[in-house]
Amino acid sequence: MDLFKLAKRLIPEELLNPEEYENIYPQRDVQKGAEVTRLAPSPTGFIHLGNLYSALADERAAHTTGGVFYLRIEDTDEKRKVDGAVESVIRSLKYFDINFDEGAEIDSPLNKYGPYYQRRRAEIYRAFARKLIEEGKAYPCFCTEEQLTAIREEQTSNNLTPGYYGKFAVCRNLSEEQIYKNLDEGKPFVIRLKSEGDISNKITFRDAIKGDITVTENDQDVVILKSDGIPTYHFAHAIDDHFMRTTLVIRGEEWLSSLPIHLELHKALGFKPPKYAHTSSLMKMDGGNKRKLSKRKDPELSLDYYRKAGYYPKAVVKYLMTVLNSNFEEWLLKNPDGDYKEFKFKIDKMGKSGALFDLDKLNDMSKTEISRLSAEECYDFLKTWVDEFGAEKDKKHFEDKEYLIKILNLVMGTGGKKRRKDIERAEQGVRLIDYFFDDTFSPQYAYRYESAVVNKVLSDFAEAYDETDDNSAWFAKVKAVASENGFASEMSDYKANPENYNGNVSDVAEILRIAIAGSPNSPDLCTIMGILGKDRALNRLQNAKI
Ligand code: GLU
Numbered sequence: 001m002d003l004f005k006l007a008k009r010l011i012p013e014e015l016l017n018p019e020e021y022e023n024i025y026p027q028r029d030v031q032k033g034a035e036v037t038r039l040a041p042s043p044t045g046f047i048h049l050g051n052l053y054s055a056l057a058d059e060r061a062a063h064t065t066g067g068v069f070y071l072r073i074e075d076t077d078e079k080r081k082v083d084g085a086v087e088s089v090i091r092s093l094k095y096f097d098i099n100f101d102e103g104a105e106i107d108s109p110l111n112k113y114g115p116y117y118q119r120r121r122a123e124i125y126r127a128f129a130r131k132l133i134e135e136g137k138a139y140p141c142f143c144t145e146e147q148l149t150a151i152r153e154e155q156t157s158n159n160l161t162p163g164y165y166g167k168f169a170v171c172r173n174l175s176e177e178q179i180y181k182n183l184d185e186g187k188p189f190v191i192r193l194k195s196e197g198d199i200s201n202k203i204t205f206r207d208a209i210k211g212d213i214t215v216t217e218n219d220q221d222v223v224i225l226k227s228d229g230i231p232t233y234h235f236a237h238a239i240d241d242h243f244m245r246t247t248l249v250i251r252g253e254e255w256l257s258s259l260p261i262h263l264e265l266h267k268a269l270g271f272k273p274p275k276y277a278h279t280s281s282l283m284k285m286d287g288g289n290k291r292k293l294s295k296r297k298d299p300e301l302s303l304d305y306y307r308k309a310g311y312y313p314k315a316v317v318k319y320l321m322t323v324l325n326s327n328f329e330e331w332l333l334k335n336p337d338g339d340y341k342e343f344k345f346k347i348d349k350m351g352k353s354g355a356l357f358d359l360d361k362l363n364d365m366s367k368t369e370i371s372r373l374s375a376e377e378c379y380d381f382l383k384t385w386v387d388e389f390g391a392e393k394d395k396k397h398f399e400d401k402e403y404l405i406k407i408l409n410l411v412m413g414t415g416g417k418k419r420r421k422d423i424e425r426a427e428q429g430v431r432l433i434d435y436f437f438d439d440t441f442s443p444q445y446a447y448r449y450e451s452a453v454v455n456k457v458l459s460d461f462a463e464a465y466d467e468t469d470d471n472s473a474w475f476a477k478v479k480a481v482a483s484e485n486g487f488a489s490e491m492s493d494y495k496a497n498p499e500n501y502n503g504n505v506s507d508v509a510e511i512l513r514i515a516i517a518g519s520p521n522s523p524d525l526c527t528i529m530g531i532l533g534k535d536r537a538l539n540r541l542q543n544a545k546i
Contacts, residue, residue: 001176007133009183010140010191015127025113025243034067035248038103038241039089042074045082047092048301049293049357050252050282056320057250057279059098060345067247068110071103072240073117076230092303096313113244118236125231128239128269129191129224137196137268138224140189141171142182161199164192169221191225197264205263207256208248208277209350218260234258238265246274248347253278277347282323283354293357300359310385310426311362314340315369319362325349367421370429375408378423382408385426394430397437406531407436410523420523435518436531443518445546447511453502455545457485457511462541467534474526482508515544 016024028036037058041051062069073086086105093099102110104117115121132138141164143151148164155162172194174182182189197217204214224235231239241249256278266273283290284298293301300306306316321328321340331343370378379401386394398404411433413420423429434440447454464477479489486502488494494504510520516537517528529537 003134003136006140006176006179007130009180010133010189011126011130013123013126015123015130018127018131021124021127021243025245028068028245030068031066033065035061035065036068036070036244036246037062037248037250038070038072038244038246039093039100040072040074040237040240040251041085041089042077042080043082043085043089044080045085045088046295047089047303048295049303050301051089052093052096052098052303052316053282053320053323053355054250054252054279055093055098056096056317057277057324057345057347057350060321060324061248061250061277061347062101063341064345068101070110070113070244071100071106071116072244073104074233074236075117075119076233076236078119092307095307096317098317118240119230121236121240122229122231124243125225125235125239126229129231129235132193132224132268133191137194138191139172139174139194139221140179140182141169141192141221141223142174142187142189143171163220165195165219165221172221188227190223190227192221193224193265193268195219195221195264196268197260203260203263205259205276208250208275208347209280210253210278210352213256215256215260218264220261222261224265234261234265238262238269238271241274242266242269242271248275248277250277250279250347253280277350280351280353280355282357284357284359290354290356300357308389308427310382310389310429312366312369312381312425315366316362318369319365321345322361322365323351323355323357326351363424367424370423371412371419371421373412375405375412375414378408378412378429379404382426382429386430389427390430393437393439397440403436403531404433407433410527410531413523422523435522436528438536441518441540443514443540443544445514445544446520447514447546448507449502449511451546453485454511457481457508458515458541458545460484461512462538465529465534465538465541467530467537469526471524471526474529478509478512479505512541516540 030036039051039055039058041047059069061067071086071090075081090100090105100106100108102108102113102116104114129138133140143164147170151164151168151170152162154160155168169192171192195218197219199216199219201217202214203217204212207213222234223232225231240246259276263273282293284293295301306313318332318340321343322332325343325345327349328340328343331338332340335342370381373381379398383398386398390398409415411420411422422432434442460481461477464481466473469477482489482505485508487508488501488504491504491506494501509525513520513522513525516522516525516532522528532540
């Protein structure tokens with residue numbers, strides 16, 4: 001059969017000679033050992049924690065070696081495309097300070113390996129598909145959906161591996177006459193790889209994360225170009241990662257089963273395969289069992305969840321670093337103020353199996369990270385969240401920066417040696433300080449004393465209160481009110497004869513705290529009253545009577 005003639009008939013358009021692409025996309029000018037990595041999402045609009053986890057590994061692998069991290073959009077499946085998805089990937093990752101050096105929608109002088117959208121690279125794939133046909137490594141397949149279903153059914157009923165291979169690959173052996181007859185009749189066709197693999201052969205291959213892995217050779221005549229001329233993921237992956245000069249493909253372990261196909265495609269195309277690193281799936285504990293994070297069950301899988309809940313982005317990244325490299329935590333202990341980018345990330349230190357995602361630990365890291373901010377930085381962080389997700393009331397509150405800074409200094413304990421870790425996330429932090437504003441103050445007047453006692457304590461303290469008092473003068477007044485109302489002003493007296501008292505000074509302070517802050521737990525009450533100002537503080541004492 002004249003394969004050149006066939007190739008030209010199947011793919012008739014003017015295309016570049018495939019060899020020319022080697023010059024169009026030259027080897028990258030990067031130092032030895034530099035890794036070129038990519039994130040290659042489908043533009044479905046759903047960007048999840050797994051993408052962030054992978055992107056962080058990609059970004060670290062590239063940037064710790066002087067390499068390049070780029071964004072390629074795998075849009076071969078038009079049906080799954082969502083408008084604005086690419087911008088959303090870039091924006092979501094940027095929030096976590098993960099930035100691309102080049103690629104789709106990235107404004108960069110490095111953009112020399114594009115187009116970075118696969119649909120715009122159709123000519124490259126077609127040029128190579130034609131080359132494979134000319135070389136007898138690919139062929140047209142005219143099988144209809146019905147024929148493929150019949151093949152599948154036969155395989156299933158005979159307990160055979162499903163797919164298009166061996167004797168089932170009926171179009172592999174079509175005569176020249178049959179092929180041209182089909183073409184003349186205008187029958188639609190796909191282009192398939194003519195696999196040379198044999199499932200009795202094993203290949204050992206080195207995964208950058210999982211180490212040596214033995215897989216079975218591919219013998220499936222996989223589709224490389226679909227009937228609309230658009231490539232399949234497999235074919236596009238081999239061509240794009242070759243010409244975009246990717247050195248390290250980091251991708252989820254669900255792709256491991258396709259690896260034999262990819263190795264064969266690289267061989268057929270005459271390309272040296274990149275290094276592969278298959279990351280283990282993110283798992284969570286659920287009722288004592290470890291299971292994969294699921295889109296349906298786990299809201300924390302979506303990256304939007306973290307933005308909406310107002311996680312401190314650096315905390316999420318640092319937490320993911322602990323999942324990526326188990327020695328990161330140790331480094332963090334030694335370098336509590338260090339930038340995670342100084343840590344020597346190593347791809348081969350990534351976990352070989354199920355990486356456990358622990359939301360409690362993330363929350364804890366988020367608290368610690370936020371507690372290290374200055375009040376000013378914390379204000380900026382909370383305000384950014386409020387501007388995007390806050391209610392109108394929150395936005396109003398955040399207009400008074402001076403007032404907010406006073407609150408944050410108190411809530412974060414910035415003056416003291418030991419910082420308070422009360423703020424875990426922006427959403428929760430903004431709610432935590434609601435009691436400083438009358439329109440969001442929602443006290444629970446759940447006193448442990450009768451109204452007569454409570455009301456008298458509140459009146460007496462209101463009378464004694466002087467906003468110019470320092471902390472000790474303020475406390476002396478609480479003690480005085482305690483004594484006047486049958487409470488022990490000294491703990492030791494109370495402990496010696498509890499039966500002689502209504503309670504002690506801390507019980508009085510609790511009544512005042514409930515009145516002023518709306519709950520029995522709050523930071524320093526004297527400071528809270530100072531921040532609220534005399535009028536508001538006295539009003540609250542008055543309103544808190546029952
Ligand atoms: N487009 C593939 C995905 O959405 C990318 C796989 C890869 O990184 O090679 O998962």
